[in-house]
Amino acid sequence: MRPIDLAREHGLSTQAVRNYDDAGVFPPAERTETGYRRYTPLHAQALRAFLALRRGHGHRQATEIMHAINRGDLDSAYRLIDAAHASLLTERGTRAEVAMALGTLSTAAPPISPGPPLTVGELAFRIGVHAATLRSWETEGILHPEREKATGYRRYGPDCVRDAEIARQLRRGGYPLPQVARFLDSLREAGGEDALTEFLEAWQERLARRGRDLLAGAAQLDTFLTLLDHR
Structure with a gap:
């Protein structure tokens, strides 16, 4: 999959997809011999999870959650999610x-x-x-x-x-x-x-509305984590 393939699903620009990749929202992607990024369904789900998380957590915290997961630090990601729910409560x-x-x-x-x-x-x-x-x-x-x-x-x-x-x-x-x-x-x-x-x-x-957004983000993130486990 190309950046444009991920971008079209959400009405984003390809540059936005590249920016999210650079910020650590995606797991590492392979590149072609000419340097183009090659994405998989795992990356597509990472983008869905990030955008869903962003509605409930905000851009910065959603980025931190995805970055933590992609570097293998699940505990930090869960702590960020728990903190959002505690704040809402x-x-x-x-x-x-x-x-x-x-x-x-x-x-x-x-x-x-x-x-x-x-x-x-x-x-x-x-x-x-x-x-x-x-x-x-x-x-x-x-x-x-x-x-x-x-x-x-x-x-x-x-x-x-x-x-x-x-x-x-x-x-x-x-x-x-x-x-x-x-x-x-x-x-x-x-x-x-x-x-x-x-x-x-x-x-x-x-x-x-925020409670529902947090639930929606958790659902998409769970799907992403399941794909990671299968990989």
């Missing part, structure tokens, strides 16, 4: 935690007597972060505390406290500050419940 747990926390915070009726606003130190202690973290969240547009006219000190009312709780949960879930700010903006605009539902549903769909 952790994120599933984080989403469940966020759903519970956000659902409680966004649907709970505000207390009749909320009490005085919190200082930056009081709020930091309440949610378990540094005061400097709250100030950075303000810079990113996540929090909008009021200021005392006389002193300029920050004061965090009930809405600001709720936003800080949400931000803490999302940051624990690995979301970058700009994304946290966008979510809180949409949450405020929508009144809370609609934005919350849409956000959590999109998160769940992403988790399900």
Whole structure:
């Protein structure tokens, strides 16, 4: 088989196939007397496995998995695969935690007597972060505390406290500050419940899609490993 034969199946360029070969995605290939690469069904399956793995693991990690297998280091390949599944499991747990926390915070009726606003130190202690973290969240547009006219000190009312709780949960879930700010903006605009539902549903769909992609990659990789064993 020629590079073009492998490329056509996936709508790739022949140069892309050569690049994958050079990166270690394929097992060693024979060459003709004129230097052209000669591929076999084993190489074709290696490409299928790599492309399937890439959907769930990303380009870099999929390359590392295939490279490890092709140099005979199955343990390293399995460790990379296990780490991806462990990461997905952790994120599933984080989403469940966020759903519970956000659902409680966004649907709970505000207390009749909320009490005085919190200082930056009081709020930091309440949610378990540094005061400097709250100030950075303000810079990113996540929090909008009021200021005392006389002193300029920050004061965090009930809405600001709720936003800080949400931000803490999302940051624990690995979301970058700009994304946290966008979510809180949409949450405020929508009144809370609609934005919350849409956000959590999109998160769940992403988790399900990645889980399916990891399974598809594992299936193609298993076929490749079976061919290797037979060889």
